Amino acid sequence: MRGRTKWTGLGAIVVVLGLAAAGAWRYEEHVHRQPDWQIHHTAVPDAAKKVDDVLAQFERDHLYKADDYLHSAGQHPDVQVLSVTGQTHWQTGVTLILKVTGHGMARGFDHVVLQQGDVPICFRLQIGPKKDSRDDDIDCPAGAPLSVPKDPSLQGVDERLQSALNPVGPNEAAVRSAVAGLKLDPAIHQDFAVQDGIVGVALRASQYDCVVARVAAPGDVTLWRPSHTQLAPGELGCSAGLALSSEFNTSPH
Structure with missing residues (x-):
């Protein structure tokens, strides 16, 4: 009776280990087959941090005109402005569509990086007229980004x-x-x-x-x-x- 219990316990352990191994294998297969999803998913928060910087600069510079929002956003690295509508914050409101480069990666079951890359992530910023809002990871509209001349720098x-x-x-x-x-x-x-x-x-x-x-x-x-x-x-x-x-x-x- 004791022997049967022993072998039953060992069998259960083997089954559990086998299921764990099968789950790990399936996860690895999923990651290998769909790395683009994971790269995109992790690129979104990276790009969102850059949008946070854009919005912080808007507030710091007390901007309210559409052209000033366009110029300011276009100075940030990895940020392109796809469109801007409206005239002023308080009257018409201003809407900007930004395309921001985010860095993402796909990891395996043991957290080893399997693939990584830069991904364009789009955001919609609605500034005024009554309240501000923001939509992350929207579908990127077609069309080239707006031309925004870069400011020179006195650094150094x-x-x-x-x-x-x-x-x-x-x-x-x-x-x-x-x-x-x-x-x-x-x-x-x-x-x-x-x-x-x-x-x-x-x-x-x-x-x-x-x-x-x-x-x-x-x-x-x-x-x-x-x-x-x-x-x-x-x-x-x-x-x-x-x-x-x-x-x-x-x-x-």
Whole structure:
């Protein structure tokens, strides 16, 4: 009787292990046969994080015009704007369709990555007029994305500008020549002004990407990046005059 019980127990164990093995095999077969579904499924949350960044930038910059939403969204890497309708947030509302590249992967039963790749995921953003909403992973409409020129950047310019201006002193022609020698992107706006023997310089790549410099003497060069708050519409302008004003190198209120 004990022997029969023993063999019955072993048989049950074998059956359980066999079922587990069969389940694992079927899962592996499912993953191998349908990796695209898993890649797409995991790419959605990755793309959604990028849309979160787009929306955060909208709020940070206090945007309300359709053209500004289009321009802002188009500056984000891996984000394309397929369409934009409406004029303003509070009156007509604005609807954007975004195509965002998300990275997804298909994993096996033991969590080993079997396949991975980048997948286009589409989102609908409804901004106003009464409330905002968002639809993730919608069917991507046909058609090419809208053309959105990329803003230039002043990243890494500060040290180069400081080095170029240090030896020249408060001479406008020499300051202009020093800045020209940096060979900056032509899309970066340059502004120069002179007052009381001091030269002011302003470089502006976009609304919130600005460097202002004051050249008082050889070796006496002060660089300042106004804050995001200070560069908001209606606040300080990114101009050479700012470098020569009492508001130069001040903290936001």
